[in-house]
Amino acid sequence: MLGLMLLSHPVFAQRSDKKPLLDPSVRKLGPYFGLQQGRFLVGEIGMEAQFKDIRLLKPKTHGLHAGLEYNIPNNALGANAGYWHKPSRLDLTYGFDVVLRSNFEARRYGISPVIGYKIFGLHLRAGFMFLTPSKIFTETNQLFINARFIIVNNRKFQWNKRKKQK
Numbered sequence: 001m002l003g004l005m006l007l008s009h010p011v012f013a014q015r016s017d018k019k020p021l022l023d024p025s026v027r028k029l030g031p032y033f034g035l036q037q038g039r040f041l042v043g044e045i046g047m048e049a050q051f052k053d054i055r056l057l058k059p060k061t062h063g064l065h066a067g068l069e070y071n072i073p074n075n076a077l078g079a080n081a082g083y084w085h086k087p088s089r090l091d092l093t094y095g096f097d098v099v100l101r102s103n104f105e106a107r108r109y110g111i112s113p114v115i116g117y118k119i120f121g122l123h124l125r126a127g128f129m130f131l132t133p134s135k136i137f138t139e140t141n142q143l144f145i146n147a148r149f150i151i152v153n154n155r156k157f158q159w160n161k162r163k164k165q166k
Contacts, residue, residue, distance in 0.1 A: 023160040024054040032123075034148035036069060038141025044069040046080070048150050061086040061118075063095070074139035076103045086118060093118050099129055106137035123148045 027049065034044035046067015053060050062085050069078040084095030097112040108131040116125030126145045 025158050025160065026052050026054060027156045027158070028052070028150075028152045029154040030150050030152040032065065032067065032148045032150040034146050036141060036144050036146035038144035040071050040074060040076075040139065040141055042069045042071045042078070042141060044080075044146065044148065048148075050150075050152075058088045060088070063093075071139065074103065076101060076137075076139050078102075078140070082112075082114070084114065084116070092116065093123070093125070095125075097127070097129075099131070101131065101137070101140045103137045103139065106134050108132050108134050108137060108140065121150045121152065123150070 029047070029049045032044070032046050032048050036042040036044055044067055046065055048063055048065040051062045062083070064083055066081040067079075069080065070076070071078070079100045080097045082095055082097035084093045086093045093114075093116040095114045095116075097114060099110050099112055101108045101110075110129050110131035112127045112129040114125045114127035116123055118124075124145070124147050127143075129140075129142045129144070131140070131142065
């Protein structure tokens with residue numbers, strides 16, 4: 001019995017990096033449609049790319065998005081680009097947006113930290129936009145909640161094989 005345990009030790013000791021032999025992942029791409037509610041109700045449209053590591057425990061997801069929004073009553077156009085990260089399956093999403101707002105007379109730039117929850121194609125987010133000051137252009141949301149729905153129309157699975165170390 002002791003000899004069997006001693007012989008089995010070197011077999012398990014050779015694998016020290018704890019990475020799986022196969023590392024599956026999926027990449028998703030598609031348009032999103034959404035509504036943003038703050039001081040004003042604003043419609044959103046854009047594209048989002050998601051990168052997810054498929055794992056049994058703690059599957060990490062990263063997302064990149066870019067889009068436009070338009071506030072019809074106040075004639076204000078907005079552009080957003082951002083990143084978010086979901087550290088595990090049931091966790092919140094954490095991210096930030098880089099924003100540009102314009103009423104075609106003045107422009108405001110800023111950043112927006114965002115926290116949210118994503119389930120299936122629906123992403124509920126809340127955040128605050130830190131914008132450059134303007135006295136003539138104030139018809140934009142700073143504190144907001146938005147709901148986005150992504151329609152995935154491009155999905156690609158990858159099976160990354162672990163390389164043998166010498």
